[in-house]
Amino acid sequence: MMCITAHPDDEAGGFGGSLRLYHERGVETCVVCLTAGQAATHRGGATSDLELGAMRRKEFAAACEILKVSRGIVLDYPDGQLYRQDLYRVVCDLTKVVREFRPQVMLTFGPEGGVTGHPDHSMASILANLAFHWAGRDNRYPDQLKDGLASHRTQKLYYATADFVLPNRPPITLAPATAYIEISAYLETKIAAFKAHTSQAPLFPLLENNVRQRGAREMFHLAASMIPGPIVQETDLFAGVKED
Secondary structure, three states, rough: EEEEEEOOHHHHHHHHHHHHHHHHHOOOOOEEEEOOOOOOOOOOOOOOHHHHHHHHHHHHHHHHOOOOOOOOEEEOOOOHHHHHHHHHHHHHHHHHHHHHHOOOOOEOOOOOOOOOOOHHHHHHHHHHHHHHHOOOOOOOHHHHOOOOOOOOOOEEEEEEEOOOOOOOOOOOOOOOOEEEOOOOHHHHHHHHHHHHHHHHHHHHHHHHHHHHHOOOOOEEEEEEOOOOOOOOOOOOOOOOOOOO
């Protein structure tokens, strides 16, 4: 299972329960973070973007350890500027990672940007969507297809969603939930993983409130699937997934 996010701490706040749950079920997990979060409002004592980026990479690694993520990757795109990047180049980087890791299921934000509506989250969604589709096509980035690297079709793509919106934010329109994942056994682990991002300590009360408001489940919207047929309510992100 691969999760594509924008910032260190997204993996815990948006997807942490499911990442740990599926690790416990024997699933290999990968988180790809597009930025090092170096433009964050909360600086953790860092005196420069470079110092903050290095700090947040270490925090990301610590959170991935708590969530038992098999592989954590932080790319080097500029925080707060994903909408300014060369789309084709960023999708090329993501497509290569997809072809290397070969996930069966991919998770990301919806194009609305999740409950925060963050523009970097929206861009992460768009970039992940293109990588999801293009990684399986031999006519996309064919120069990657050498030395044993082959195209790969991920079977399912999900957006994280919710049944609430945050107050005092611009309006967002969330995708309807089609999958409800029970994470009660890992709720505290999810919160602990977020708190590994110590530079973001001022956000802890807000995050914990949001996490507990979601309750003991994470909600997802099935955005694309190789499995034909109508959408049905799911309680397992790997429902219908076939072994490669």
